[in-house]
Amino acid sequence: MNEPVLPPIGMLAELTHRCPLQCAYCSNPVELLKANREMDTAGWLSLFEQAADLGVLQVHLSGGEPTLRADLGELIACLARRGVYTNLITAGVGIADGRIEAWADAGLDHIQLSFQGAFAATTEKIGNSRGAHEKKLETARRVRAAGLPLTINAPIHRHNMEEVPDFIELALSLGAERLEIANVQYAGWALLNRKALMPEREAVERQVQIVEEAQERLRGIMTIDFVTPDYFAIYPKPCMGGWARDAFMVAPDGTVLPCHAAGTIKSLHFERFGDWSLSRIWHESSAFNAFRGTSWMQEPCRRCERQEIDWGGCRCQAMAIAGDAAATDPACIKSPLHARMGALINEAISTKTADTTPDAFTYRRIGRVTEPMV
Amino acid sequence: MTHASRVRAVVSMQSRPILKSHARLQYDTVREAWALLSPERVFWPNEVSLDILRLCDGRHSVAQMISLLADQYAADEAEIAPDVTGFLQEWSDKFLVTL
Numbered sequence: 001m002n003e004p005v006l007p008p009i010g011m012l013a014e015l016t017h018r019c020p021l022q023c024a025y026c027s028n029p030v031e032l033l034k035a036n037r038e039m040d041t042a043g044w045l046s047l048f049e050q051a052a053d054l055g056v057l058q059v060h061l062s063g064g065e066p067t068l069r070a071d072l073g074e075l076i077a078c079l080a081r082r083g084v085y086t087n088l089i090t091a092g093v094g095i096a097d098g099r100i101e102a103w104a105d106a107g108l109d110h111i112q113l114s115f116q117g118a119f120a121a122t123t124e125k126i127g128n129s130r131g132a133h134e135k136k137l138e139t140a141r142r143v144r145a146a147g148l149p150l151t152i153n154a155p156i157h158r159h160n161m162e163e164v165p166d167f168i169e170l171a172l173s174l175g176a177e178r179l180e181i182a183n184v185q186y187a188g189w190a191l192l193n194r195k196a197l198m199p200e201r202e203a204v205e206r207q208v209q210i211v212e213e214a215q216e217r218l219r220g221i222m223t224i225d226f227v228t229p230d231y232f233a234i235y236p237k238p239c240m241g242g243w244a245r246d247a248f249m250v251a252p253d254g255t256v257l258p259c260h261a262a263g264t265i266k267s268l269h270f271e272r273f274g275d276w277s278l279s280r281i282w283h284e285s286s287a288f289n290a291f292r293g294t295s296w297m298q299e300p301c302r303r304c305e306r307q308e309i310d311w312g313g314c315r316c317q318a319m320a321i322a323g324d325a326a327a328t329d330p331a332c333i334k335s336p337l338h339a340r341m342g343a344l345i346n347e348a349i350s351t352k353t354a355d356t357t358p359d360a361f362t363y364r365r366i367g368r369v370t371e372p373m374v
Numbered sequence: 375m376t377h378a379s380r381v382r383a384v385v386s387m388q389s390r391p392i393l394k395s396h397a398r399l400q401y402d403t404v405r406e407a408w409a410l411l412s413p414e415r416v417f418w419p420n421e422v423s424l425d426i427l428r429l430c431d432g433r434h435s436v437a438q439m440i441s442l443l444a445d446q447y448a449a450d451e452a453e454i455a456p457d458v459t460g461f462l463q464e465w466s467d468k469f470l471v472t473l
Contacts, residue, residue, distance in 0.1 A: 055404035057416055083400055085398065087413055109413075219467055
């Protein structure tokens with residue numbers, strides 16, 4: 001590590017692991033934290049103050065379901081006071097009257113609302129929650145009425161990929177400025193459910209065409225951000241923009257991690273905010289320095305001309321599939337293990353039942369501590 | 375459900391651009407630079423971009439903006455006009471500016 005460590009720009013704050021939905025594609029860790037492990041209001045306020053001092057410009061308030069925190073308005077107000085851009089990432093079910101307006105008044109900048117399906121039946125099935133779709137539609141209307149900008153987030157997998165054109169229509173009808181078509185990343189619960197979630201190659205190719213056509217057709221009308229599926233890729237994504245390069249995340253108990261799945265790399269040790277200051281964690285934590293920059297890289301990354309484009313890809317995916325967190329992300333065609341991605345797709349598809357209902361889902365619930373079998 | 379009511383905004387000399395409510399221009403004291411904050415992204419506009427963005431207040435028309443910028447840079451209006459309109463169209467398409 002010869003390069004100086006620059007200040008972080010973005011922070012993902014997972015305020016809680018509690019959630020009214022039970023989505024099988026959730027990227028939260030399989031071992032979810034109960035409410036009594038959550039950092040208290042004073043802890044989060046102190047963390048946000050230190051984050052602003054350190055140079056954080058954007059905070060994504062997420063979870064779990066962040067609106068289950070009664071102190072959310074207070075947290076938003078603190079960030080707004082410091083000029084930090086706040087983005088609330090919510091499932092949008094069961095938000096009490098007046099709260100969205102109160103968050104807007106507190107200085108909330110933007111809301112990202114997830115839809116598990118473009119239709120009620122799909123949303124209910126994926127989230128295992130009756131009536132969720134109607135509640136989300138109502139939340140979207142209240143967000144617009146409160147004058148807040150809206151992004152619709154659609155996490156995509158085998159069970160809703162055919163609804164991509166309908167997600168686009170839905171987002172337009174709700175007056176969203178932005179739509180994220182985000183193919184799920186296989187971490188946490190999604191990794192546990194990989195076989196049940198993996199799409200077929202032809203469906204992925206159709207999806208790419210549909211999204212690219214819509215991006216062109218809707219230029220200047222609605223932005224569509226497309227998160228492509230790793231397993232079908234040629235080159236990996238620059239996960240988190242590079243490990244500990246300009247962003248980090250904080251778990252509900254205040255543990256600070258370079259990315260939300262980093263806990264799956266068991267050789268790393270992560271510090272808790274409070275035990276260490278945020279600045280010390282960012283600069284000195286061994287976990288943050290483990291894969292910073294390029295000096296940790298092995299072949300083929302070490303001599304790759306793309307090393308500062310994708311930063312070796314996703315460390316957690318390397319861990320999950322190559323069994324070595326310092327390996328090249330197997331999503332990369334240059335990885336000796338790239339063929340495993342194709343094999344995992346084929347394995348998932350070949351074991352798929354004719355019935356398309358997701359009976360095989362292990363729904364996300366607090367208290368389940370089964371480790372995923374990879 | 376239809377998107378017929380929503381059409382792409384196209385820049386004209388009469389447009390009075392204004393920064394979108396979800397985009398915020400602010401000075402970052404840590405990096406000592408101007409940042410444009412938006413959902414998911416932070417932009418670091420250069421000096422020329424900054425001068426254009428500062429005029430995106432909903433009061434100045436594009437024609438007035440070009441005239442002011444031409445004065446500021448001692449340049450010919452006709453010469454800078456395509457750069458200014460091109461910039462505004464691009465930033466409108468990126469949902470950072472309302473035309």
